[in-house]
Amino acid sequence: RKEVEQDPGPFNVPEGATVAFNCTYSNSASQSFFWYRQDCRKEPKLLMSVYSSGNEDGRFTAQLNRASQYISLLIRDSKLSDSATYLCVVNSVTGGGNKLTFGTGTQLKVEL
Amino acid sequence: DADVTQTPRNRITKTGKRIMLECSQTKGHDRMYWYRQDPGLGLRLIYYSFDVKDINKGEISDGYSVSRQAQAKFSLSLESAIPNQTALYFCATSGEGQGPYNEQFFGPGTRLTVL
Numbered sequence: 001r002k003e004v005e006q007d008p009g010p011f012n013v014p015e016g017a018t019v020a021f022n023c024t025y026s027n028s029a030s031q032s033f034f035w036y037r038q039d040c041r042k043e044p045k046l047l048m049s050v051y052s053s054g055n056e057d058g059r060f061t062a063q064l065n066r067a068s069q070y071i072s073l074l075i076r077d078s079k080l081s082d083s084a085t086y087l088c089v090v091n092s093v094t095g096g097g098n099k100l101t102f103g104t105g106t107q108l109k110v111e112l
Numbered sequence: 113d114a115d116v117t118q119t120p121r122n123r124i125t126k127t128g129k130r131i132m133l134e135c136s137q138t139k140g141h142d143r144m145y146w147y148r149q150d151p152g153l154g155l156r157l158i159y160y161s162f163d164v165k166d167i168n169k170g171e172i173s174d175g176y177s178v179s180r181q182a183q184a185k186f187s188l189s190l191e192s193a194i195p196n197q198t199a200l201y202f203c204a205t206s207g208e209g210q211g212p213y214n215e216q217f218f219g220p221g222t223r224l225t226v227l
Contacts, residue, residue, distance in 0.1 A: 008152075034215075043202055043218035044155070087154070091214075100216060104154040 001026050006088050006103040013110055017078045021106045023071040023088030033064055035073050036087040038105065044087055047073075078110045115139045116219035118203050124225045125193050133188045133222050135203030143206045144186040145216065146170075146178060148199040155202065161186055193226040200224075 006023045013019050025033075033050035048055065050062040050071055061074040071088055088103035116137045125131050135144065146158040147170075157170030159178040167178060175197060177189045190197055203219040 004154075041200075041221075041223075043220050045218070046215045099157070102155040104152060 002103075003027060003101045004088055004090050004103040006106045008104060008106060010107040010109050013078055013108070015078060015080060015110055015112055017110075018074065018076045019078055019108060020075075021073045021086055021088075021108075023073075023103055025069050025071070025088075025090045025101075027090065027092055027101075028069060030069075030090045030092050032091040033062075033071050034089040034091070034100075035060075035062060035071075036089055036102075038085045038087055040084075044102075047086070075108075078108075080110050080112070083108055083110045114220065116203060116205055116217055118201075118219040118222050120222060121220065122223045124227065126227050127194055129193050131190045131193055131224070133190075133201055133203075133224070135186045135188070135219055137184050137203075137205045137217075137219075139205050139207075139217060140183075141205035141207050141217075142183060144180070145204040145206075146176075146186070146188045147202045147204065148172070148197075149202060149221075150199050158188065158201075190224075190226075193224075195226045198224060198226045 004025050035047040036044040037047045038044040048057050048062055050064045054063045059076045063072045085105040085107045087105045090101045092099050119134045142163045145160040147155040149155045156172050158176050159170050160168050161180045164180050179187050201222045204216040206214045206216045
């Protein structure tokens, strides 16, 4: 089983739609969680951290369910500019520092 | 100006050649990382360094070596390149501390093709 699993998509949605991505992780000792965004042929950039109580940043909402080892990202009112690949990232703290494990990403295409 | 830079941005080389990818950062971070990205496999950690005198192997270090020349510089070498090392390579940095929310900042990537 992969440490971090995501549906690769692509998710093709019309502008204005709401779309949700899911991610599961296998290491129950994982401590923190992130969503990164990666545009085509570009570097990943942090979109948002995921807190235990869930958190929202504008049109984006992240949820964490530790019992089910499950993370989600909800995007409301999708924009064309949201088209990208969304990477689920799990942080485990090792002896010297944090180790990030990346999912393979979910591709989103927002269309007119 | 970019905080994390990588050179070259694109490179085509032949099997058996030695190649070095360089990474520089102006963020003042102690921690630096090298990843490779392949379609369907996500980013995988090759090597990481928590300070100038610290080098650690990641999950796929075979066939690679690194050098941390200074706090701001971390280079990745392929001693004898092979075609399955064709990939997109990213350098990243992060700040100190074991804070669970430490963000990693990525360079723009180097696209390497080994023929």
